[in-house]
Every structure is written in C-alpha cells, then in structure tokens.
Amino acid sequence: MRTLTADDVVIGAALPGLTIDLTPTLVVSTALATMDFTPVHHDVEIARAQGSTDIFLNILTTMGLVERYVTDWTGPAALIRRIDVKLGVPAYAGDRLSLSGAVVGREEEGFRAEVRGRVSLGDHATAMVTFTLP
Amino acid sequence: MTGATPGATPGPDPADDELRELAAKQAALGEVRGTPAADPVNAPMIRHWLDAMGDANPAYLDRGVAPPAMAQVWTMQGVRPRGKVSTPVDDVLAALEARGYTGVVATNCEQTYHRYARLGERLTPATRFAGLAGPKRTALGEGYFATWNVTWYADGDEPVAEMMFRVLKFRPRTRTGTAPAGRREPYPLRPAVNGDTAFFWEGVSRGELRVQSCADCGRLRHPPGPLCPHCRSADRSYVTASGEGTVYSYVVHHHPPVPGRRTPFVVAVVELPEGVRIVGNVVDCPPEDVRVGLPVRVTYRAMDDDLVLPQWTPREPR
Numbered sequence: 001m002r003t004l005t006a007d008d009v010v011i012g013a014a015l016p017g018l019t020i021d022l023t024p025t026l027v028v029s030t031a032l033a034t035m036d037f038t039p040v041h042h043d044v045e046i047a048r049a050q051g052s053t054d055i056f057l058n059i060l061t062t063m064g065l066v067e068r069y070v071t072d073w074t075g076p077a078a079l080i081r082r083i084d085v086k087l088g089v090p091a092y093a094g095d096r097l098s099l100s101g102a103v104v105g106r107e108e109e110g111f112r113a114e115v116r117g118r119v120s121l122g123d124h125a126t127a128m129v130t131f132t133l134p
Numbered sequence: 135m136t137g138a139t140p141g142a143t144p145g146p147d148p149a150d151d152e153l154r155e156l157a158a159k160q161a162a163l164g165e166v167r168g169t170p171a172a173d174p175v176n177a178p179m180i181r182h183w184l185d186a187m188g189d190a191n192p193a194y195l196d197r198g199v200a201p202p203a204m205a206q207v208w209t210m211q212g213v214r215p216r217g218k219v220s221t222p223v224d225d226v227l228a229a230l231e232a233r234g235y236t237g238v239v240a241t242n243c244e245q246t247y248h249r250y251a252r253l254g255e256r257l258t259p260a261t262r263f264a265g266l267a268g269p270k271r272t273a274l275g276e277g278y279f280a281t282w283n284v285t286w287y288a289d290g291d292e293p294v295a296e297m298m299f300r301v302l303k304f305r306p307r308t309r310t311g312t313a314p315a316g317r318r319e320p321y322p323l324r325p326a327v328n329g330d331t332a333f334f335w336e337g338v339s340r341g342e343l344r345v346q347s348c349a350d351c352g353r354l355r356h357p358p359g360p361l362c363p364h365c366r367s368a369d370r371s372y373v374t375a376s377g378e379g380t381v382y383s384y385v386v387h388h389h390p391p392v393p394g395r396r397t398p399f400v401v402a403v404v405e406l407p408e409g410v411r412i413v414g415n416v417v418d419c420p421p422e423d424v425r426v427g428l429p430v431r432v433t434y435r436a437m438d439d440d441l442v443l444p445q446w447t448p449r450e451p452r
Contacts (some may be wrong), residue, residue, distance in 0.1 A: 020188070033186035035210030051306075051436065059243055060189070060206055067203040076193035079214040080202050084244040108405075 003075025006125075006133040014100035015073045020065065022119070024093045027055050034060035043088055057091040057124075066115050066127045074133060081110050082130035084108045089121040096123060104128075149233050150269065156229050157266035160222040161179035168221060168259040171208040175200045175251045183207065199250035205286050208251070209259045221261040222448045223282045227303065228331065228431060228449065232377035234341015235277055235303040236434050242281075242300040256395050257286040264298070277304030305341065306436070309396065320438035322393040330358045333372050338444055343375040343432050345410055356410040378403040378449065381428040384410055386421040394437070400424050404446055418447040 031041035268278030337344035349369035384402035
C-alpha cells in the first residue's frame with residue numbers, strides 16, 4: 001500500500017473521489033460493526049414508522065467512512081488526530097454517498113483536509129479531518 | 135421535574151426557565167464516569183469494523199491499535215443494555231421529551247484522538263453535560279440544541295479520545311409544514327375525541343400529558359368524564375402531569391390480531407405520581423422485560439401522519 005509523507009502533500013490538493021453504494025447490507029453491517037442496534041439502522045418498518053424513508057447510516061459509520069476516505073488516500077503512515085463532522089441530511093439505504101475532499105491547510109497539529117459526503121438529498125456530512133504524516 | 139402544574143396558565147412559558155435550570159444543574163455535575171467497555175480493544179471487533187467499512191488500511195492490525203473512529207464503539211451498550219449507568223445527559227433529554235420536543239437529530243460530532251487505543255486496553259467513558267441552547271426555530275421545528283462531551287480513558291486515567299456531540303431535540307412540525315413526500319398508511323384505530331376528552335388530545339398534540347381535575351374540589355380523575363365522582367361538580371379543568379409513572383398492571387397481547395398493530399404488544403395500566411392511573415402501551419422494551427413496578431415515562435409516537443398517541447417507555451428509577 002502506498003503511503004504519503006509530509007513532503008508529498010500540497011495545500012489545495014484534491015483527494016480522489018470515492019463513491020459508496022449505500023446498500024441495505026452496507027447500512028446494516030456497519031451499524032452492527034459499530035455496535036449500534038438502534039432499529040432505524042436495520043429495521044425498515046420501524047424507520048418508516050418514525051418518518052424516515054428507509055434505514056439510514058448511523059453516525060459512528062459516518063465517522064468511520066470519513067476516516068477511511070482520508071486514509072485510503074494517505075496510506076497507512078498517517079495518524080488521524082481529529083475528525084469534526086457536521087451532520088446534514090440522512091444517508092438512506094438505496095442512495096449513494098459521494099465523498100470528495102481537499103487539503104485546506106497545515107497547522108501545528110497537522111494537515112487539515114475538508115471532506116464532503118453528498119447523497120441525493122444534499123450534504124450528509126461536512127467534515128474537517130486533521131492528520132499528521134511522517 | 136416538577137409535579138402537576140395548572141394547565142390553563144396564560145402568559146410566557148415557564149418551561150423554558152425550568153429547562154435552563156435543569157441544564158445548569160446537570161452541567162454542574164461535571165464529568166460522570168460510565169460503565170467500562172464490556173470487552174478490551176480486540177482484533178476481532180477491529181477486523182469486523184474494517185470489513186464493514188471497506189477499510190483496507192493495514193496499519194491498525196499490523197501495529198496492534200484500533201482505528202481511532204472506533205473510540206465510541208468500545209463502550210456501546212449492545213442489544214440488551216445491562217445495568218445501564220445513567221449519564222448527566224439523560225435527564226435533560228427526558229425533560230425535553232416530556233415537553234413535546236420528541237424529535238431528535240444529531241448535528242455535530244467532533245472527535246479528538248490523543249493516541250490510538252491499543253489491543254488489550256479497556257476503555258471507560260465519562261460524560262459531561264455541556265449546555266442547552268434554545269428554544270430556536272429550525273427547519274425541522276422549534277427545538278433546543280443539547281451538547282455534551284465524552285472522554286474515553288484507558289486503564290489508568292489517561293484520556294485516549296474525546297468527543298463533543300450535539301443534538302437538536304425538536305417539536306415535530308404539524309401537517310401544515312413541509313410534509314415529506316408520501317403519506318403513511320393511516321392507523322386504523324382512532325381515539326374518541328369529544329367534549330369530555332378534547333383537552334386530553336390537545337395536550338397530546340403539544341406533548342403534554344393532561345389529567346382532568348375538578349374545578350371545585352380539585353381532585354383529579356382519569357379517564358375524563360362530565361361529573362366529579364366526589365363532589366358531583368360539572369366544572370372541570372385539568373393539570374399537566376409530570377409524564378412519569380410506574381407500571382401498575384399489564385398484559386401482553388398475543389392474539390387476536392389487532393388492525394395496525396404487530397403482536398405481541400404490551401398494554402399497561404400506568405400509575406402516575408399525581409394519583410390517577412392511565413392505560414397505554416409500553417414501547418422500546420421487549421414484552422418479557424415489562425414488570426409491575428417498572429418505572430416509565432410518557433413518550434409521544436406518531437402512528438401515522440395525523441395521529442400521535444401517548445405511550446410509555448422505561449426510565450431510570452428515581
């Protein structure tokens with residue numbers, strides 16, 4: 001697996017896009033892998049009864065996918081220091097999550113990358129990820 | 135939470151001050167330690183998580199550490215929470231719920247990782263209520279933003295990760311607002327709303343549990359009726375109950391099928407501290423966990439696009 005070093009990173013560089021199909025399997029398997037058994041993440045009937053159109057991603061998974069998106073690009077040498085996520089519209093099963101991002105700065109604690117996760121309804125997550133590289 | 139308050143008080147809503155006081159009290163509790171993780175940081179759960187996320191980063195298992203975004207995973211409650219320790223946040227959310235702010239949506243999740251947790255470490259969460267802001271008008275309806283912080287400590291007292299979490303608790307908009315596309319299947323059973331009971335259902339639509347009272351002798355009665363059984367006065371009023379109660383008796387309905395319901399479901403007689411008993415479903419709880427004396431709190435559930443029913447959900451005992 002390739003890995004970036006600090007010298008490789010240019011402020012303003014775009015991260016390659018990543019599109020994830022939000023299949024029911026993905027929504028359910030990630031909810032369970034994050035130990036989140038809230039019914040709206042695995043039971044369509046209950047999700048609909050509560051006004052949702054379908055089951056949807058849980059927040060722990062959104063955090064995990066944002067982390068994965070950045071480390072897919074940096075490679076294994078990166079150390080993630082901080083992930084700030086502003087949550088927007090729900091990411092429903094059957095939709096598609098498109099992640100995009102760019103390196104927006106470098107500060108004492110590390111590089112900062114802005115990440116957006118979009119679904120058909122709009123922005124699901126707007127994130128700032130802080131990481132260091134060797 | 136206060137006891138019964140007069141229902142017909144005009145003027146500014148004292149509930150806002152009560153919420154602010156409760157929020158300040160909970161914030162003053164400072165950091166409250168929770169139950170340590172059921173399992174230490176371990177490779178099988180990490181592998182499972184990486185697989186579900188589609189994360190091929192080999193750094194974690196190679197170096198014997200957990201993905202930092204798993205911080206919260208280690209201390210999740212599981213399918214059947216055992217001996218859940220309450221946090222300073224619970225009472226604030228319950229008070230909002232009782233005042234009709236029944237909708238919830240998370241708005242911010244910010245995590246700082248001091249270091250990656252290592253295999254074998256058992257994390258312990260500690261929660262601090264940070265603050266309540268509102269009431270504010272939002273796209274979803276009027277609501278309050280509640281913010282809290284969780285810190286995960288490793289075996290000693292070393293903080294490994296921290297999180298700031300914020301939710302909006304809102305009063306779901308009524309039908310006139312922007313209705314989501316597609317109406318839900320109408321719930322086939324409707325309550326009987328008449329001159330005797332209209333106040334109760336108006337209360338439900340505002341997230342208040344109202345109990346009829348005699349305007350002359352002041353005694354409470356439920357279900358509502360035209361005459362006071364004690365003094366025979368026909369003058370009536372109501373009080374707003376605290377929304378808490380205990381299961382006085384219950385049945386688990388298995389058969390016959392009931393239109394609009396999935397069996398089994400629980401029908402309980404709930405005794406209120408105000409002194410009356412009220413019939414309702416117990417939800418969010420497997421029927422086998424319901425028992426006489428179970429502490430419950432009212433919750434308002436949308437049965438379809440128009441009908442909201444008060445139901446009962448387990449709460450922490452006082």
